[in-house]
Amino acid sequence: MFTNNLKEKYHFLTDYFEQGIKNPGKNIAHSILFYGHDINSQYELATEIAKLLNCKEFQNENCKCLNCNWVREGKHPAVITVSKIDNKPSDDESKTVISVKQSQMIKNLLLNTSEYYRVFIFCDAKIEKIGDSENWIPLGLNENNFQAETANSLLKIIEEPPENTIFFFLTRDKNDLLETIISRSQSFFVPSYNLDDRNYSLVEEIFDDYLTLERKKSFDFAQNLFLLSKEQGSEKILTQIQNYLLNLLKLNLKNSMIKNKILSDIKSVELAKKMISNHITPQLAFEDMCLNFTK
Numbered sequence: 001m002f003t004n005n006l007k008e009k010y011h012f013l014t015d016y017f018e019q020g021i022k023n024p025g026k027n028i029a030h031s032i033l034f035y036g037h038d039i040n041s042q043y044e045l046a047t048e049i050a051k052l053l054n055c056k057e058f059q060n061e062n063c064k065c066l067n068c069n070w071v072r073e074g075k076h077p078a079v080i081t082v083s084k085i086d087n088k089p090s091d092d093e094s095k096t097v098i099s100v101k102q103s104q105m106i107k108n109l110l111l112n113t114s115e116y117y118r119v120f121i122f123c124d125a126k127i128e129k130i131g132d133s134e135n136w137i138p139l140g141l142n143e144n145n146f147q148a149e150t151a152n153s154l155l156k157i158i159e160e161p162p163e164n165t166i167f168f169f170l171t172r173d174k175n176d177l178l179e180t181i182i183s184r185s186q187s188f189f190v191p192s193y194n195l196d197d198r199n200y201s202l203v204e205e206i207f208d209d210y211l212t213l214e215r216k217k218s219f220d221f222a223q224n225l226f227l228l229s230k231e232q233g234s235e236k237i238l239t240q241i242q243n244y245l246l247n248l249l250k251l252n253l254k255n256s257m258i259k260n261k262i263l264s265d266i267k268s269v270e271l272a273k274k275m276i277s278n279h280i281t282p283q284l285a286f287e288d289m290c291l292n293f294t295k
């Protein structure tokens with residue numbers, strides 16, 4: 001089914017989608033939100049799912065059926081990327097956003113029936129020039145490139161799409177999308193394995209005190225992180241904390257006491273992420289996490 005690369009990195013996601021797709025009723029959600037820093041992998045996952053939903057032959061990585069080839073070449077008539085630079089109607093002059101005209105175009109398309117499984121991948125994108133070649137790079141949706149007016153004009157069709165239709169929304173941070181989209185979608189965190197994303201510069205200063213943090217100081221510590229997350233987004237700050245801890249772990253592998261503390265604290269960060277995605281306020285999640293740090 002999925003490529004080995006995706007299976008290795010995201011087996012919990014590929015297993016889930018494989019089971020759903022194998023089900024005769026194609027038992028997967030109509031609206032799917034991927035979040036995390038690696039938008040490329042999110043895009044790859046979405047297009048692989050599009051392939052599997054449309055493939056009528058071998059359902060494997062090397063399948064050369066018409067549907068799989070079309071998806072591979074970005075030419076499938078029913079697998080449509082929607083971004084500020086992709087798939088705009090001819091009278092659409094917007095350049096910085098996914099427009100209401102694009103939303104209308106999708107709704108018009110869906111008035112007709114289709115022999116294909118229709119897949120709409122919403123993301124941001126840019127063209128990057130490397131030497132003589134131009135590369136299309138997917139980026140994440142946010143409130144600037146996917147604004148409320150457009151998002152709201154899609155709500156009804158996302159909620160009750162025609163059969164054999166699926167919407168994907170790709171974003172770095174769930175909080176970059178409107179609640180109305182989040183609440184109508186099934187969300188999946190897509191972890192990043194990119195080296196570039198091992199950055200922790202934003203939290204480094206606060207974490208100077210981490211190894212000597214006392215319980216009575218943990219609320220101040222949490223408050224500093226919370227204030228930072230209000231500027232930068234809690235997902236980003238928590239990821240940087242994990243990056244910081246992973247780096248510290250590498251430096252302390254021989255010290256079993258510190259090593260065990262860090263491993264347990266990494267779990268507390270993961271828990272804080274889960275709390276926030278379950279609508280617990282970031283402030284509470286940061287406080288809980290920092291209290292755990294001093295246990």
Ligand SMILES: [Zn+2]
Pocket residue numbers: 055056057058059060063064065066067068069
């Ligand atoms: Zn195929």
